[in-house]
Amino acid sequence: MKVSQRLREDADNIWKRIIEHPFVLELYSGSLPIDKFKFYILQDYNYLISAIKNISIISSRADSVEAMREIIEILWLESVSEFKGYEEFLEKLGYTIEDAVNVEPIPVNVSYISFLLSTSSLKSYAESITSLLPCFWSYAEIAEYHKDKLRKNGNSLYTEWAAVYLSEPYLNLVERMKKLVDNAGKEFSYKKLKKTFITASRYEYMYWDAIYNMHTWPV
Amino acid sequence: MKVSQRLREDADNIWKRIIEHPFVLELYSGSLPIDKFKFYILQDYNYLISAIKNISIISSRADSVEAMREIIEILWLESVSEFKGYEEFLEKLGYTIEDAVNVEPIPVNVSYISFLLSTSSLKSYAESITSLLPCFWSYAEIAEYHKDKLRKNGNSLYTEWAAVYLSEPYLNLVERMKKLVDNAGKEFSYKKLKKTFITASRYEYMYWDAIYNMHTWPV
Amino acid sequence: MKVSQRLREDADNIWKRIIEHPFVLELYSGSLPIDKFKFYILQDYNYLISAIKNISIISSRADSVEAMREIIEILWLESVSEFKGYEEFLEKLGYTIEDAVNVEPIPVNVSYISFLLSTSSLKSYAESITSLLPCFWSYAEIAEYHKDKLRKNGNSLYTEWAAVYLSEPYLNLVERMKKLVDNAGKEFSYKKLKKTFITASRYEYMYWDAIYNMHTWPV
Amino acid sequence: MKVSQRLREDADNIWKRIIEHPFVLELYSGSLPIDKFKFYILQDYNYLISAIKNISIISSRADSVEAMREIIEILWLESVSEFKGYEEFLEKLGYTIEDAVNVEPIPVNVSYISFLLSTSSLKSYAESITSLLPCFWSYAEIAEYHKDKLRKNGNSLYTEWAAVYLSEPYLNLVERMKKLVDNAGKEFSYKKLKKTFITASRYEYMYWDAIYNMHTWPV
Numbered sequence: 001m002k003v004s005q006r007l008r009e010d011a012d013n014i015w016k017r018i019i020e021h022p023f024v025l026e027l028y029s030g031s032l033p034i035d036k037f038k039f040y041i042l043q044d045y046n047y048l049i050s051a052i053k054n055i056s057i058i059s060s061r062a063d064s065v066e067a068m069r070e071i072i073e074i075l076w077l078e079s080v081s082e083f084k085g086y087e088e089f090l091e092k093l094g095y096t097i098e099d100a101v102n103v104e105p106i107p108v109n110v111s112y113i114s115f116l117l118s119t120s121s122l123k124s125y126a127e128s129i130t131s132l133l134p135c136f137w138s139y140a141e142i143a144e145y146h147k148d149k150l151r152k153n154g155n156s157l158y159t160e161w162a163a164v165y166l167s168e169p170y171l172n173l174v175e176r177m178k179k180l181v182d183n184a185g186k187e188f189s190y191k192k193l194k195k196t197f198i199t200a201s202r203y204e205y206m207y208w209d210a211i212y213n214m215h216t217w218p219v
Numbered sequence: 220m221k222v223s224q225r226l227r228e229d230a231d232n233i234w235k236r237i238i239e240h241p242f243v244l245e246l247y248s249g250s251l252p253i254d255k256f257k258f259y260i261l262q263d264y265n266y267l268i269s270a271i272k273n274i275s276i277i278s279s280r281a282d283s284v285e286a287m288r289e290i291i292e293i294l295w296l297e298s299v300s301e302f303k304g305y306e307e308f309l310e311k312l313g314y315t316i317e318d319a320v321n322v323e324p325i326p327v328n329v330s331y332i333s334f335l336l337s338t339s340s341l342k343s344y345a346e347s348i349t350s351l352l353p354c355f356w357s358y359a360e361i362a363e364y365h366k367d368k369l370r371k372n373g374n375s376l377y378t379e380w381a382a383v384y385l386s387e388p389y390l391n392l393v394e395r396m397k398k399l400v401d402n403a404g405k406e407f408s409y410k411k412l413k414k415t416f417i418t419a420s421r422y423e424y425m426y427w428d429a430i431y432n433m434h435t436w437p438v
Numbered sequence: 439m440k441v442s443q444r445l446r447e448d449a450d451n452i453w454k455r456i457i458e459h460p461f462v463l464e465l466y467s468g469s470l471p472i473d474k475f476k477f478y479i480l481q482d483y484n485y486l487i488s489a490i491k492n493i494s495i496i497s498s499r500a501d502s503v504e505a506m507r508e509i510i511e512i513l514w515l516e517s518v519s520e521f522k523g524y525e526e527f528l529e530k531l532g533y534t535i536e537d538a539v540n541v542e543p544i545p546v547n548v549s550y551i552s553f554l555l556s557t558s559s560l561k562s563y564a565e566s567i568t569s570l571l572p573c574f575w576s577y578a579e580i581a582e583y584h585k586d587k588l589r590k591n592g593n594s595l596y597t598e599w600a601a602v603y604l605s606e607p608y609l610n611l612v613e614r615m616k617k618l619v620d621n622a623g624k625e626f627s628y629k630k631l632k633k634t635f636i637t638a639s640r641y642e643y644m645y646w647d648a649i650y651n652m653h654t655w656p657v
Numbered sequence: 658m659k660v661s662q663r664l665r666e667d668a669d670n671i672w673k674r675i676i677e678h679p680f681v682l683e684l685y686s687g688s689l690p691i692d693k694f695k696f697y698i699l700q701d702y703n704y705l706i707s708a709i710k711n712i713s714i715i716s717s718r719a720d721s722v723e724a725m726r727e728i729i730e731i732l733w734l735e736s737v738s739e740f741k742g743y744e745e746f747l748e749k750l751g752y753t754i755e756d757a758v759n760v761e762p763i764p765v766n767v768s769y770i771s772f773l774l775s776t777s778s779l780k781s782y783a784e785s786i787t788s789l790l791p792c793f794w795s796y797a798e799i800a801e802y803h804k805d806k807l808r809k810n811g812n813s814l815y816t817e818w819a820a821v822y823l824s825e826p827y828l829n830l831v832e833r834m835k836k837l838v839d840n841a842g843k844e845f846s847y848k849k850l851k852k853t854f855i856t857a858s859r860y861e862y863m864y865w866d867a868i869y870n871m872h873t874w875p876v
Binding site for chain 1: 487490491492494495497498503506507510511513514517521
């Protein structure tokens, strides 16, 4: 079995909870209160910047020239396309980029990002590329699982947002990342990769949950 | 006003909540259930290892030879004395070092450590040394604030644990760290240092709170 | 005066020696022995890989989102176009990519690359982006200075190689990098930037000189 | 065979050249011109600072808690004792610490240090700890090989300088570092460790040679 498939299976109980989280369900069925969606979009700016910073670090640690060039390609796509989509959504919601810049990241946002950045800065390339996978991959799996709800939901804003994750280019990106993990994991401790994948998956769940409940700093 | 003093004042509302947190109050007054204390001690192993790793990184980023040598001195003291104290406490509680090694860190533990490590790996030396200060300094302030309770509490385990933070060598260590922050902060954006100090202080609060409520991973 | 211009003036004596180095002169006038050119091209593979790795690190340290995205654009251009040009030249010279991979880097190659990578890993963003500039910029200045010789040299191989550095896209790239340095240098110690720029310029000179004299490891 | 022993044997031709280099021979036999010795001591300040910075980075990358604590012990010993010895020697030669601070490092100094720092920042822990070994170990081997010359040389300055490397604490330090390499190398590509060890050994040779010939920057 490929490493990515084994990781996915070992995180199955967490992923089920992600896929069925109220935020996700309501988003795809169209009933998510717009305030929660706006909260999500504004929080995501900070995450997006750090995700791109993180991919930069990972490309500098790649274990081969081919992997480095592949990650640079992903980095560039993210930097160009994700930002473009992001800015369009801000505009649709009546926000400017400054509004997003000025939002204070909530605890789970700072924590998840810190986990990703400290992994890429201090751990192996194999663990770093693995830490990225749950975010990219779970978005595709969520979209696939709920695509029928999406078709019927009549909420053009959410439909449009989610359509990206069903698109050919996005699915192709996920496949490329899985392949990078499969290659990096060939001669690397599976136990360590599993720990990384599980932790990132847990943060994905906690992220959706904190956004849904608008959990800000307690002090 | 010195940078450290200004940071302390700007975090005052958070520090009050730390100092009066039930875990802290019950620990110093002697009424903390032993299970909560054991939970704390076992969680702390992971934190301690990463704190030492973190100080190593910071010493490599110091802005002067004097600062580097001072941080190496702190690093060595921590590596020798903290470990010794830690191992003695494990023994008193009936644990081995392996018990501590095998404990899974709770979310706030992973998050706080990741925040510290990503700061020292990617941000400036000034922000990195500032991120360390709330942990060291708040332990001293907690001990000073509650020292009367400690004298009367009759719980020799907790009294002995807390005595370290009232000791001359520990207070000296805190003063040295404050001085490093004061020096590093002289020509550095106060706004950035404040953000770092506030975030680390918030994690301190959330750490105590999660330990008190034994908050493990939700999935 | 802009920081980049000031740096260029302060390194003028070194740059004159670079521009008039025998390797450069003979290359542009067409008289460079083909063996020296082949030696250069094979050595450059290692340098190119590390240069791209280096730009990845620098993009993760950028001081603003705009700078980060700009550096990612440069990184991607380098990763795509430089490699393509490089592979075409290897082929023209009768080499495969494997030939280049298997070449042992000479001392100045390891030294220059190590200087760049340790700067981007451990020093500030301002110093890191400045360390890149002499390589990119001096190639443009060399090409501009010797363009008349190039037109007349009759050596199609060298003419084609050098044409890149006179092209609009390349000159645009250099201007973008100068602007990044100008911005990063606005509130940064000029003395430190100068030290970095001078050191990188010196390595550029020593690189040409070692290649011309085919200086390999003495032991 | 232990990894350290295998590395030593594979670098034997380089180490023989180091041990018999004129600088080393004349230093131990007492005939080295004092100007060359002064040049060496002044250059060494920069190297020493960076060596300590480098050990800090390596301790943050250690592959076990035991290795981390062992490296911190070495780091502290270096930071305390090496500096003390260094400052005493400066004084004996009529220099202040400022004189050493203000000396410009020669090319091989910048290059060797950059190689060490980029290795510890970007490569594995195993390669990083291996990159340190040639410096520490070769000083011990040089002293052992030439100790008879030293006894008879009548040059109290050089005798005193060299005595450190024949001392029990120093030899103990070297043994500890060899053990760290042996442990780290158990499950790591020998080929990569060999490349690192050879490169560091070559820089050791080139360092002695550049110091002996007082090779400063060519431009």
